[in-house]
Amino acid sequence: MFSSHGPSVRELAVQGLSSVERGYDLLAPKFDHTPFRTPDRMLDAVEETLAQVAGGFDAGLDVCCGTGAGIDMLRRLCRGRVTGVDLSAGMLAEAGRQYGADAERVDFVRADARALPAALADTYDLAVSFGAFGHFLPKERPALFSGIHAALREGGVFAFPIGAPLPLGSPVWWATTGFDAAMRVRNAVWRPPFVMYYRTFPLGPVRADLRAAGFTVETVPLAHFGHRPDGTPHWRLLLARRT
Structure with missing residues (x-):
């Protein structure tokens, strides 16, 4: 499915009936051949915007790093060490195969992003995350954001892209709404749960939770992707700064 190197429908079904951790362990060897990997166009846009608006960084942290799509970006933006954190041992193994030769600068830590290890506290100047927030329920955001806040040094930045609300009734709106409904039914009748939703990370509540965790929050347009008819x-790119 997706390409000749991607997972089959059967493999995706098995992964979808597993836990989040086990599902990604199974998907890891073929993950980079699916649309789930963050596109290079998005990574390039975030890197360029960060370089323009947030200045230089020393150490960088990729939260829910997966197979390491954001690691090259962090290596270019940061002068010092870069760390990837993920729950899935399978995803970290794939990332390690790609970046193991750069062990002096890059390391990987297996951890739940809702409970980052205390050893990471006050260590990083920049934290990023791509495509992972659908795996966190709204009630879990405070723990997620507090842990990232603790991992940053004073003045450190937590940055991630966030899309505009989908037009009500558009094909994409129906697709994501239908997917979320199907996942809620799946999680109501099947264990272990697989938490993955598209419509649980709206800007307003996310901004409020970041501020409650101790961040100041601003957003800057990612001009690479254009504007909607209303000009928005x-x-x-959301920039949450520890102050």
Whole structure:
């Protein structure tokens, strides 16, 4: 499915009936051949925007790093060490195969992003995350954001892209709404749960939770993706700074 190197429908079904951790362990060897990997176009847009608006960084942290799509970006933006954190041992193994030769600068830590290890506290100047927030329920955001806040040094930045609300009734709106409904039914009747939703990370509540965790929050347009008919950007880069 997706490509000749991607997972089959059967493999995706098995993964979808597993836990989040086990599902990604199974998907890891073929993950980079699916649309689930963060596109290079998005990574390039975030890197360029961060370089323009947030200045230089020393150490960088990729939260829910997966197979390491954001690691090259962090290596270019940061002068010092870069760390990837993920719950899935399978995803970290794939990332390690790609970046193991750069062990002096890059390391990987297996951890739940809702409970980052205390050893990471006050260590990083920049934290990023791509495509992972659907795996966290709204009630879990405070723990997630508090842990990232603790991992940053004073003045450190937590940055991630966030899309504009989908037009009500558009094909994409129906697709994501239908997917979320199907996942809620799946999780109501099947264990272990697989938490993955598309419509649980709206800007307003996310901004409020970040501020409650101790961040100041601003957004800047990702101009690479254009604007909607009302003039608002399709994508923004959210910059949450520890102050």
